[in-house]
Amino acid sequence: MTDLIAMGQAAQAAARTLAQLTTKQKNAALQQMASALEAATPALLAANAEDMANAAQLPTKFTDRLRLSAARIADMAAGLRAVAALPDPTATADRGWRNEAGLFIVQQRVPLGVVGMIYEARPNVTVDAAGLTLKSGNAVILRGGKEARASNVALAAVLREALAAAGLPQDAVQLIADPSRALANQMMRLTDYIDVLIPRGGAGLIQTVVRTATVPVIETGAGNCHVYVDQAADLQMAIDIVVNAKVQRPSVCNAAEKLLIHQAVAAAYLPALAAALTAHGVALRGDEAARAIVPSMAAATSADWDTEYNDLVMAVKLVASEAAAIAHINAHNTKHSETIVTGDYAAGEQFLTAVDAACVYVNASTRFTDGQAFGFGAEIGISTQKLHARGPMGLSALTTIKYQIRGNGQVRQ
Amino acid sequence: MTDLIAMGQAAQAAARTLAQLTTKQKNAALQQMASALEAATPALLAANAEDMANAAQLPTKFTDRLRLSAARIADMAAGLRAVAALPDPTATADRGWRNEAGLFIVQQRVPLGVVGMIYEARPNVTVDAAGLTLKSGNAVILRGGKEARASNVALAAVLREALAAAGLPQDAVQLIADPSRALANQMMRLTDYIDVLIPRGGAGLIQTVVRTATVPVIETGAGNCHVYVDQAADLQMAIDIVVNAKVQRPSVCNAAEKLLIHQAVAAAYLPALAAALTAHGVALRGDEAARAIVPSMAAATSADWDTEYNDLVMAVKLVASEAAAIAHINAHNTKHSETIVTGDYAAGEQFLTAVDAACVYVNASTRFTDGQAFGFGAEIGISTQKLHARGPMGLSALTTIKYQIRGNGQVRQ
Numbered sequence: 040m041t042d043l044i045a046m047g048q049a050a051q052a053a054a055r056t057l058a059q060l061t062t063k064q065k066n067a068a069l070q071q072m073a074s075a076l077e078a079a080t081p082a083l084l085a086a087n088a089e090d091m092a093n094a095a096q097l098p099t100k101f102t103d104r105l106r107l108s109a110a111r112i113a114d115m116a117a118g119l120r121a122v123a124a125l126p127d128p129t130a131t132a133d134r135g136w137r138n139e140a141g142l143f144i145v146q147q148r149v150p151l152g153v154v155g156m157i158y159e160a161r162p163n164v165t166v167d168a169a170g171l172t173l174k175s176g177n178a179v180i181l182r183g184g185k186e187a188r189a190s191n192v193a194l195a196a197v198l199r200e201a202l203a204a205a206g207l208p209q210d211a212v213q214l215i216a217d218p219s220r221a222l223a224n225q226m227m228r229l230t231d232y233i234d235v236l237i238p239r240g241g242a243g244l245i246q247t248v249v250r251t252a253t254v255p256v257i258e259t260g261a262g263n264c265h266v267y268v269d270q271a272a273d274l275q276m277a278i279d280i281v282v283n284a285k286v287q288r289p290s291v292c293n294a295a296e297k298l299l300i301h302q303a304v305a306a307a308y309l310p311a312l313a314a315a316l317t318a319h320g321v322a323l324r325g326d327e328a329a330r331a332i333v334p335s336m337a338a339a340t341s342a343d344w345d346t347e348y349n350d351l352v353m354a355v356k357l358v359a360s361e362a363a364a365i366a367h368i369n370a371h372n373t374k375h376s377e378t379i380v381t382g383d384y385a386a387g388e389q390f391l392t393a394v395d396a397a398c399v400y401v402n403a404s405t406r407f408t409d410g411q412a413f414g415f416g417a418e419i420g421i422s423t424q425k426l427h428a429r430g431p432m433g434l435s436a437l438t439t440i441k442y443q444i445r446g447n448g449q450v451r452q
Numbered sequence: 453m454t455d456l457i458a459m460g461q462a463a464q465a466a467a468r469t470l471a472q473l474t475t476k477q478k479n480a481a482l483q484q485m486a487s488a489l490e491a492a493t494p495a496l497l498a499a500n501a502e503d504m505a506n507a508a509q510l511p512t513k514f515t516d517r518l519r520l521s522a523a524r525i526a527d528m529a530a531g532l533r534a535v536a537a538l539p540d541p542t543a544t545a546d547r548g549w550r551n552e553a554g555l556f557i558v559q560q561r562v563p564l565g566v567v568g569m570i571y572e573a574r575p576n577v578t579v580d581a582a583g584l585t586l587k588s589g590n591a592v593i594l595r596g597g598k599e600a601r602a603s604n605v606a607l608a609a610v611l612r613e614a615l616a617a618a619g620l621p622q623d624a625v626q627l628i629a630d631p632s633r634a635l636a637n638q639m640m641r642l643t644d645y646i647d648v649l650i651p652r653g654g655a656g657l658i659q660t661v662v663r664t665a666t667v668p669v670i671e672t673g674a675g676n677c678h679v680y681v682d683q684a685a686d687l688q689m690a691i692d693i694v695v696n697a698k699v700q701r702p703s704v705c706n707a708a709e710k711l712l713i714h715q716a717v718a719a720a721y722l723p724a725l726a727a728a729l730t731a732h733g734v735a736l737r738g739d740e741a742a743r744a745i746v747p748s749m750a751a752a753t754s755a756d757w758d759t760e761y762n763d764l765v766m767a768v769k770l771v772a773s774e775a776a777a778i779a780h781i782n783a784h785n786t787k788h789s790e791t792i793v794t795g796d797y798a799a800g801e802q803f804l805t806a807v808d809a810a811c812v813y814v815n816a817s818t819r820f821t822d823g824q825a826f827g828f829g830a831e832i833g834i835s836t837q838k839l840h841a842r843g844p845m846g847l848s849a850l851t852t853i854k855y856q857i858r859g860n861g862q863v864r865q
Contacts, residue, residue, distance in 0.1 A: 055782070059805055138827050142816055151838050152808070234838050250666070255839045276861040283863035369468070391856040392472055395565070403555055403859030412864065413855075414551050425564050425647050425852040426668045427840040439838040442826075443804040446816030448689045450696035451825065 041217045043225050046180060046210075047232025050153040053208035054178040058150050060207070062127040065174055068205035069123035072173075073116035075201035076166065079193070080112050086193035087162065094160075094186050104161045105187055115166040122170040125416040128434040129176045140449045149441045150176030152234040155226055157248055159240040160184030165194045168239075169212045171417055173202075175437035178211045180233065182226055184240075185218030192216050227252035239420055242347065257428060257436070259420035262292030262375040263347045264405045267364040267390070269381035270301040274308050276402060277380040278315045283404040284378065286319040290349045292421060293376050293408040297344070298355045299364045305357050306332055313355070321351045328357035344371045361386050365393045372396055374423045376405040397423060397430035454630045456638050459593060459623075460645025463566040466621035467591040471563050473620070475540040478587055481618035482536035485586075486529035488614035489579065489607070493525050499606035500575065507573075507599050517574045518600055528579040535583040538829040541847040542589045553862045562854045563589030565647040568639055570661055572653040573597030578607045581650075582625045584830055586615075588850035591624045593646065595639055597653075598631030605629050640665035652833055655760070670841060670849070672833035675705030675788040676760045677818045680777040680803070682794035683714040687721050689815060690793040691728045696817040697791065699732040703762045705834060706789050706821040710757070711768045712777045718770050719745055726768070734764045741770035757784045774799050778806045785809055787836045789818040810836060810843035 057065075076083070087107035094102050128148055135145040154177045156168045165181055172179040183191045195214035203209050215222060227236060227248060236256045238248040249256055266284055268277045284295035300309055305328070313323055313333045324343055325336035336355065343354040344367070358364040361379075368377050378400035379390040387401035398408045408431060410418025415433030422428040428436040470478075489496070500520035507515050541561055548558040567590045569581045578594055585592040596604045608627035616622050628635060640649060640661060649669045651661040662669055679697050681690045697708035713722055718741070726736055726746045737756055738749035749768065756767040757780070771777045774792075781790050791813035792803040800814040811821045821844060823831025828846030835841040841849040 055806070055808070136827065138820070138825060140816075140820065140825070142813075142820060144826060253663070255668070255837070257839075273861075279861060279863050287864055387858070391858075393468070395468070396854070398855040398857060400555075400857045400859060403553075403857060403862040404864050406864035407551070407553065407555060407857065407862065408855075412551060412553070413557060414549065424668070426670075429853050430855050440842050441809070442811040442821075442843050444811060444813045444816060444820065445800070445804075446813060448686075448692060449816040449820065450692050451700055451817050451819035 041215060041222055043215070043222065043229060044232070046213050046215070047153070047229050049210040050178040050180055050213060051232055053210040054150065054152045056208050057173070057176045057178060057211055060176065062130050064205075064207070065127065065176070066123040068202055068207045069119050069170060069173060071205040072170070072198050072201040073119040075197050075204070076112055076116045076119070076194070079197045080109055083107060083112055083190070083193050083197070084109070086189040089189040090187055097186070101160070105190070107162055107190060111163065115163055118167060119170045122174045122417055125174065125434060127174065128438045133440065141446070142449055143445045145443045147441050147443050148435070148438045151437055151439050152177060153232055154179045154437060155182070155229070155233040155236040155254060156180070157182045157223065157226070157236060157238045157244070158184065159244060160186035162187050162190040162194055164239055165191050165214070166198070169198050171419055171434060172437060173211055175434050177437055178213075180213050180215065180226065182215040182223055188216060188218055224251055227254060230254050237420060257420070257422055257432070258424040259422055260292050261347060261373040261423055262294070263297065263345065263371060263373045264293060264295045264376045265297040265299055265368050265372060265378070266295045266405070267299040267358075267361070267368070267377070267379045268301065268304070268308060268312070269361060269379055269383060269386050270303040271383035271386060272304065272308070272380040273382055274311060277308060278312055280378065280380055280402070280404050281312055282315050282319055284406055285316060285321055285353050286351065287404075287406055289351050292347075293405050294349070295405050296346070296348055296353060298353055299358050299367060300355065301361070301364070302328065302357045302359055305329070309333055309355070316353060319351070321353050323353055323355055325355040326357060329355040347373070361389060365390065369395050375421065376400065376408040378403060378405050397421070454628060454635055456628070456635065456642060457645070459626050459628070460566070460642050462623040463591040463593055463626060464645055466623040467563065467565045469621050470586070470589045470591060470624055473589065475543050477618075477620070478540065478589070479536040481615055481620045482532050482583060482586060484618040485583070485611050485614040486532040488610050488617070489525055489529045489532070492606075492610045493522050496520060496525055496603070496606050496610070497522070499602040502602040503600055510599070514573070518603070520575055520603060524576065528576055531580060532583045535587050535830055538587065538847060540587065541851045546853065554859070555862055556858045558856045560854050560856050561848070561851045564850055564852050565590060566645055567592045567850060568595070568642070568646040568649040568667060569593070570595045570636065570639070570649060570651045570657070571597065572657060573599035575600050575603040575607055577652055578604050578627070579611070582611050584832055584847060585850060586624055588847050590850055591626075593626050593628065593639065595628045595636055601629060601631055637664055640667060643667050650833060670833070670835055670845070671837045672835055673705050674760060674786040674836055675707070676710065676758065676784060676786045677706060677708045677789045678710045678712055678781050678785060678791070679708045679818070680712040680771075680774070680781070680790070680792045681714065681717070681721060681725070682774060682792055682796060682799050683716040684796035684799060685717065685721070685793040686795055687724060690721060691725055693791065693793055693815070693817050694725055695728050695732055697819055698729060698734055698766050699764065700817075700819055702764050705760075706818050707762070708818050709759070709761055709766060711766055712771050712780060713768065714774070714777070715741065715770045715772055718742070722746055722768070729766060732764070734766050736766055736768055738768040739770060742768040760786070774802060778803065782808050788834065789813065789821040791816060791818050810834070
């Protein structure tokens with residue numbers, strides 16, 4: 040029987056050791072984990088074959104993510120080595136100053152402690168999360184999707200052996216192998232032992248965690264992103280951006296789902312925009328004004344404005360002004376990524392200021408909202424909440440601060 | 453009947469206006485609010501007299517905090533003017549850089565949006581919270597203790613009139629005048645409209661909010677702080693720090709509650725430490741080893757190690773090593789403030805690294821954990837959580853970031 044309290048205590052003890060390791064020690068362990076995964080390829084493939092056999096009836100989209108191959112295992116190992124090459128987010132102080140009493144106050148970056156990850160049946164997340172949390176000095180408790188149970192158990196065993204071989208506490212990485220819902224719910228309320236929960240997966244999973252958890256959650260992922268084509272937009276740039284934002288990878292959260300277009304240029308621009316999207320296989324749904332210009336579009340319903348399709352579908356709406364576009368976006372977006380296409384300076388600046396989202400763009404595709412594209416090296420996820428972290432989260436999102444204060448006998452007057 | 457949804461919508465609309473104001477406009481409104489409070493002194497005293505009459509049966513400690521006077525109203529006004537003089541936390545960008553694709557990415561500080569404050573019967577918090585949230589560009593929904601209802605209604609009316617006179621949206625400051633528990637619970641779950649909840653008050657209030665809220669909470673306040681007197685401590689410095697940390701203001705969260713002392717110096721130091729504390733009226737409770745040295749102490753029970761007294765009481769424990777002191781602290785502290793008194797370099801550095809708390813000191817009193825003492829100007833509270841903000845919170849704790857990204861047609865490859 041899984042004893043979550045014991046796991047929490049072990050994670051906390053491991054976290055205290057991890058917080059005091061040097062960067063060199065953590066990097067050596069990451070390298071060891073990478074090599075161990077490669078060496079264990081046959082065993083990992085055998086465990087995964089078991090999961091794949093059980094998942095035979097599930098859709099290809101699902102089993103594609105569940106399947107391991109030698110190449111995918113090599114990718115996981117490469118990912119761990121890439122994390123080893125990144126700067127250590129806890130090896131830095133934000134600032135230091137002397138206060139009036141002469142105390143030297145240093146705002147030091149430190150690990151959060153114990154991270155809980157809840158995710159779907161994607162074995163790569165097991166390795167990814169273990170690497171990112173270790174690099175940032177955190178212990179992790181993993182709870183992956185039940186369909187990936189055998190794969191995750193095998194992966195976690197390899198990672199834990201590698202940790203031990205590197206002289207680190209094995210309990211830096213723990214997996215809840217029992218896939219019961221009750222245990223997942225208990226994990227979400229383990230406030231004495233888990234410092235933060237990061238759900239990774241679809242909107243349903245994330246909403247369940249947000250509603251159930253008492254442990255603080257970093258909400259990630261949902262994206263109902265808009266492209267607004269202003270009246271001062273360059274048509275070709277608008278086409279390039281809308282097409283890229285919609286079709287380059289429609290399944291992800293930074294893909295655009297909605298096209299807003301200023302009514303003054305709609306008659307001139309919309310036919311060309313619609314033709315370009317349709318040529319890429321996008322099914323368009325328009326409001327009444329859009330359909331008056333491009334009658335071949337299906338009719339959008341009010342539900343469309345709040346729907347994340349994650350597919351080659353886009354809804355189109357005409358707006359009377361930039362202000363109307365901004366109001367629509369603020370009413371319907373998921374605070375993820377929004378872009379305006381415009382040649383008008385004031386319109387661009389107003390959009391940057393007034394739109395409420397993690398990432399607001401002028402004249403660029405929303406697809407750039409990503410830790411790699413931002414230059415962060417690794418990405419834990421994309422936060423759509425406002426507290427702690429917002430937008431693409433690099434390793435520093437897995438840290439907090441500690442004030443370290445050096446005195447020579449100061450007392451408060 | 454109070455319609456919280458309508459209040460939330462009004463707050464959100466106000467927040468969108470506030471986010472675009474200049475610092476000058478916000479400061480002018482703060483000055484107007486300060487003057488309006490002073491001008492309304494008679495009306496405010498009359499409303500407070502009503503609350504005081506209803507609270508006649510309550511303890512002095514309680515009514516002391518509830519009472520307004522002309523001097524206290526002048527203090528509130530001075531507080532608003534002091535906030536006006538502070539830097540605007542949203543008038544700054546953390547950093548900006550160009551990514552590989554040539555996008556210019558600015559990490560801009562922006563207001564959180566709508567802040568919910570839940571607090572006890574202290575009318576000064578109404579004014580304080582309104583000032584801090586306005587300065588940082590946030591709208592606020594206030595829910596104060598029911599015993600201060602008339603005072604809070606009068607204060608909020610004055611503040612809202614001043615906002616309108618300054619040309620700002622009145623709904624930047626809203627008060628839930630109905631003191632029902634059901635309404636407070638609804639407020640704690642108003643995730644569509646409130647971005648963060650900040651409870652201010654005793655441990656009971658804060659725990660209720662943490663347990664009930666689905667809106668993200670910034671937990672503040674609980675302090676079970678330790679002074680560890682190392683074997684290499686200077687005795688006089690140890691006495692000065694322990695006495696200051698315990699008695700200078702025993703009711704507050706950064707006061708020390710526990711004294712740990714290395715067994716190697718206990719026989720030499722404890723009698724003098726105990727005498728100094730006793731001379732300041734502190735009631736001591738010791739473990740067995742401490743009582744063997746100072747038999748006049750009462751016996752500590754296991755509950756003592758986890759108790760925040762907020763009073764002239766201190767529990768004393770002997771430890772066999774610095775490691776034992778650190779282990780005890782990490783097991784029993786509230787992650788607030790901890791200090792070591794030592795002349796040993798390595799012992800001090802180890803304490804700074806290994807103790808898990810927002811503020812960790814060497815050779816200084818825990819009483820310095822405070823926004824003013826840290827030089828932050830204002831203080832929203834002291835966070836004992838790890839996410840978003842930790843330790844004394846200045847105005848920047850009421851902000852988040854937004855990535856503003858300027859391109860010239862970039863699309864993702």
